[in-house]
Amino acid sequence: MSPRRSYDQYCSAARALDAVGDRWTLLIVRELLAGPRRYTDLHADLPGVSTDVLASRLKDMERDGLTTRRRLPPPGVAYVYELTARGRELLPVLQALGEWGGPLLGERRATDAVRAHWFALPLVRVLEGAGAGDGVVEVRLEEGRFFLRLGAAGDEGPVYGEGVAGAGEPDAVLTLDASTVTGLACGDLALRAAVREGVVGVEGDSAVAKVLRGE
Template sequence: MSPRRSYDQYCSAARALDVVGDRWTLLIVRELLAGPRRYTDLHADLPGVSTDVLAGRLKDMERDGLATRRRLPPPGAAYVYELTSRGRGLLPVLQALGTWGESELGERRPTDAVRAHWFALPLLRGLEGEGLVEVRLEEGQFHLYVGAEDGPVYGDGLAPREPDARLSLDTDTCTAVARGELGLLDAVRAKRVEVGGEGTLAKALREA
């Protein structure tokens, strides 16, 4: 565990950066917003991070009260990391940062990695209400917990139960939403997003 560095400034922004300003920390938070994750899964979904840096950041996050480590009961018996309530409090920070960074996306570069669930937070910004939404992209599938106050914000793969809505969209549409060029509701109205399901969220989207 590395000693915490400080800007030594009596400013809440500086103090916040003392905790989350190191490279990779906020991206680890992004991954843990999906719920408990094993170290190997985190490493796989954070291409470019070394094992030493990832291990060090996770220890720092435990020390600073952002994440905890626990052992799953048998038959899993693996260790997982998950966010504390303090760590989950970074969701609006990541959402604001994502909105600010929309104009930085530009065209995808040949060296850019992508995971389907990296589109979860941009899509979540365009949804209101509460419920479970399943999303199908060309890159893969994930689900969103809209309006969730506790627990995961999103998850990989198909929804664990019957979702309130199903969204199917192509890469170009999802990319346009992520860049801030197209609102999710506008994409639905333009029929660039197929909405399925009979839940309240699905009906609200179709009627928007």
Template sequence: MSPRRSYDQYCSAARALDVVGDRWTLLIVRELLAGPRRYTDLHADLPGVSTDVLASRLKDMERDGLVSRRRLPPPGAASVYELTGRGRELLPVLQALSGWGRAELGERRPTDALRAHWFALPLLHSLDGSGLVEVRLEEGDFHLYVGAEDGPVYGDGPAPGEPDARLVVDADACVAVAQGELSLLDAVRDGRVTVTGEGALAKALRED
């Protein structure tokens, strides 16, 4: 394993970038906020990363205490990577970066990959309270653990169990919310987001 490069500056921002400033590192954190992931699943949801670079980044992140690796018991019998407590502390960093990057989204380019769950962070930022929310897009379904303090903050596919709210969103509305051009509440009022469910989150979205 190659030694970690350093800015050699006695500054907390520089020290943080020593750990997370390499290309792909924060996007790996984004994927692991969904909970434990196998290497093959990470590679599939990080289009553009080579297998060598992904393996190298994961080793660096293990060394730096951001992720840990464990073996699932049979019948899974596969190794998975998951965030440590230290790695999970990067959630507000990614949320702030996602908010700052709204102005950079612009129009989707023909070469831009897209995964439905990449909208998880912008939508989490738009929801108050706590509970399980299922989001349905044409590109796929995912679910959010709003207000979660431990464990995953989102996941692929339908919600495991009955969600507090279900949102049916078209991609254009989701992009508008992600870009900060439209609030989630306004999208509901305008009929661009359909909300069902009897949980507090669903009632708040319908009544506000």
């Protein structure tokens, strides 16, 4: 394993960039906030990364204490990668970067890849900022479905996941489009106003759903 490059500066920002400043590292964290992922799943959801670079980044992240690698129990034979507690601490870093980068999105380019769950972290920030409380929210976009674990629901396990939430009904179901998510994340749209105007649909009878509807 090659030695890690360093800025060789006695500065906390420089030390942080030593660990996560390489290309693809923070996007790998974004994917692993959904829970354990196989190498093939990571490669599929990181279009543009080479197999060599992905393998190298995962090794570096394991060495730096950001991820662990474990084998699935029988009958599974695959290995999965998952974040450590230290790695999960990067969630607010990614959310802050997403908030800062929102105005840079503009119109989607023909060359831009997109995955529905890439909108998860901005929505977590928006919904928690609206005081939604603790719970599971299913999100339906044209690009696909994913679910969010808000507040205490996401403190230990995955922050989000693809598809439906699994066992039990979600506390709320949101229906909207990608441009609306971007508007909410950038602050160009207010969540309550978007709900009132029907731009964001909210289904459910839980406390979470009622808060999101402003009831």
